[in-house]
Amino acid sequence: FxxxxxxxxxxxxxxxxxxxxxxxxxxxxxxxxxxxxxxxxxxxxxxxxxxxxxxxTPAPPAQPLSRKAKSIPVQTFEVKLDVTLGDLTKIGKSQKYTLSVDVEGGKLVVLKKQKDSQEDWNTFTHDKIRQLIKSQRVQNKLGIVFEKEKDKTQRKDFIFVSARKREAFCQLLQLMKNKHSHQDEPDMISIFIGTWNMGSVPPPKSITSWFTSKGLGKTLDEVTVSIPHDIYVFGTQENSMGDKEWVDFLRAVLKDFTEIEYRPVAMQSLWNIKVVVLVKPEHENRISHVSTSSVKTGIANTLGRRRGVRLGVRPCVARRTWRAGDRRWGPATPRGDRPPPPWGQATPRGDRPPELSPRAAGCTDDIMTSDHSPVFGSFEVGVTSQFVSKKGLSKSSDQAYIEFESIEAIVKTASRTKFFIEFYSTCLEEFKKSFENDSQSSDNINFLKVQWSSRQLPTLKPILSEIEYLQDQHLLLTVKSLDGYESYGECVIALKSMIGSTAQQFLTYLAHRGEETGNIRGSMKVRV
The missing domain is CATH 1.10.287 (Helix Hairpins)
Structure with a gap:
């Protein structure tokens, strides 16, 4: 060197x-x-x-840069404005709109075509789209709630070309919200359900033990007592307070305890029987399809002692509808001079699946204004938000199929008529119907066994074909008679365990209006 x-x-x-x-x-x-x-x-x-x-030494070839996430182009949907008959007479004819979804820009453009090629359009950013409400009766109908001004909203109902187009639009809007909004979507919500016969006496100033599930029976842990529920459902009987007065009272006691201004979603009353639903403000626009009803009995179906009210709500796409009220045997609340009944009977619950087992179920022991104690139940319920595909919008060539190999039903009837099955699901564009059963037999005069082979059963085509979507879908089957189109029983089948190339067995009971009417079994598969 x-x-x-x-x-x-x-x-x-x-x-x-x-x-x-x-x-x-x-x-x-x-x-x-x-x-x-x-x-x-x-x-x-x-x-x-x-x-x-x-x-x-020559440098090695540069590694290719990671691909940039492919931007989603603006998608447009041709729709019609759904209007009432009264509005139709004013505007002359149904109005055509174009909905343009800009996922990357986080906005929705609503364009209305007018005469002389003029256009009237409005742009809504993602935070101004408050709610999407899918019609349960019309599969291609969608309600959109827009925020026009602060605390002021406007709802418009649009008719899409098909249920598939409606689902694609909803996916894009959910994707836009996920991309630009910092608000998380819940997958579980907590619900308090309580019922109380007030004995026509005003309530005490403090009813905290009721909505915190304190007292006898299965109570909440001390650590979780202070955690507010997402939804509160209060059912009362012999309630002498006015409707508004009662709602204001409940909101005030909840605010004192939780420091949250709960919003009233629904209130239904029949004389002194009342049902109230209160929700957290952040869930107000996630509630849809509120339904109420009441039943009068007695003299002229008016003056009888026994009455009932029902109220159902649908939070997001909740897997349950809750009811509370006065039943045939009176209020389901323990009286002060009797031992409390089993909590499963005391808590308004209907036929709940195992995953809805209550976290708390019991009655208070410190509210003495009535000879009945308030009953409470606390639940955690799974909810699902709008499905968003990880692969982008599905192609028309992608198609899943729901195929049945056979179905056998045992129905409670002395009739020997023919039967058919109707298939309903939110994953279908429309309901489907089978042909009449090809065989039937009876070993008991009060029961009939009816059978369908694959030739009599339809092949169902879901609007989306992704496994992640199909795993959360269900089918409602209704067994009806051919002569009177009367339902002899309904059942629900989850698709999750049916996905695959091999047919799977199912077995469940049939029920109609709360009464068991038979059973149904079969073999099916969901082919993706």
């Missing part, structure tokens, strides 16, 4: 032979110093050579 350094080292070695002992030591130190500098010089030159060799 250094040709000049070699003679210098040789010269030092020659001088060593003629030097004395002290001089040898000094010479040794000098030699070590020279060698150190020499080795340092070699190291620097070696490093320089390696760097030059490295720069001369």
């Amino acid at each position: 250094d040709q000049q350094s070699s003679p210098m080292v040789s010269k030092i070695l020659q001088q060593t032979a003629t030097q004395s002992g002290e001089q040898e030591l000094e010479s040794l130190v000098l030699k070590l110093s020279v060698l150190k500098d020499f080795l340092s010089s070699i190291e620097k030159k070696a490093l320089k050579v390696l760097q030059e060799m490295s720069s001369a």
Whole structure:
């Protein structure tokens, strides 16, 4: 590496032979110093050579940059405005609109075509679209709630070309919200359900023990008592307070305890029987399809002692409808002079599936204004939000199929008429109907066994074909008579366990208006 350094080292070695002992030591130190500098010089030159060799070597091909997320183009949908007959007489004919969804820009443009090629359009950003309400009766109808001004909304109902187009539009709007909104979608909500016969006496100032599930029976843990529920449902009997007065009272006691202004979703009353539903403000626009009803009995169906009210709500796409009210045997609340009944009977619950087992179920022991104690139940319920495909909008060539190999039903009837099955689901564009059963038999005069082979059963086509979507879908089957189109029983089948290339068995009971009317079994598969 250094040709000049070699003679210098040789010269030092020659001088060593003629030097004395002290001089040898000094010479040794000098030699070590020279060698150190020499080795340092070699190291620097070696490093320089390696760097030059490295720069001369051609660089390896650059790794391709990670693909940028593909932007979603603006999608347009041709729709018609759904109007009432009264509005139709004013505007003359149904109005055509174009809905343009800009996912990347986070906005929806609503364009109305007018005469003389003029256009009237409005742009709504993602935060101004408050709610999407899918019609349960018309599969291609969608209600959109827009925020026009602060705390003022406007709803418009649109008719899409098909249920598939409606679902694609909803997917895009949900995707837009996921992309631009920082608000999380809940997958579980907590619900308090309570019922109380107030004995025509005003309530005490504090009813905290009721809506915190304190008292007898299965109560909440002390740690979770202070956590507010998402939804509160209060059912009362012999309630002498006015409707508005009662709602204001409930909202006030909840605000004192939770510091949250709960919003009233629905109120239904029949004389002194009342049902009230209150929700957190952030869930108000997630509630849809509120339905209420009442039943009068007695003299002229008016003056009887026994009455009932029903109220159902649908939070997001909740897997349950809750009811509370006065039943045939009177209020389901324990009286003060009797031992409390089993909590499963005391809590308004209907026929709940196992996953809806209450976190708390019991009655209070400190509210004494009535001879009945308030009854409480606390539940956690799973909800699903709008499905968004991970693969983008599905292609028309992608199609899943729901196929039945056979169905056998045993129905409670002395009739020997023919039967058919109707198939309903939110994943279908429209309901489908089977042909009449091809065989039937009876071993008991009060029951009839009816059977359908694959030739009599329709092949169903879901509007979306992704497994993640189909896993959350269900079918409602209704067995009807051919002569009177009367339903002899209904059942629900989950598609989750039916997905695959091999047919799976199902067996469940049939029920009609709360009464078990038979059972149904069969073989089916969901082919994706």
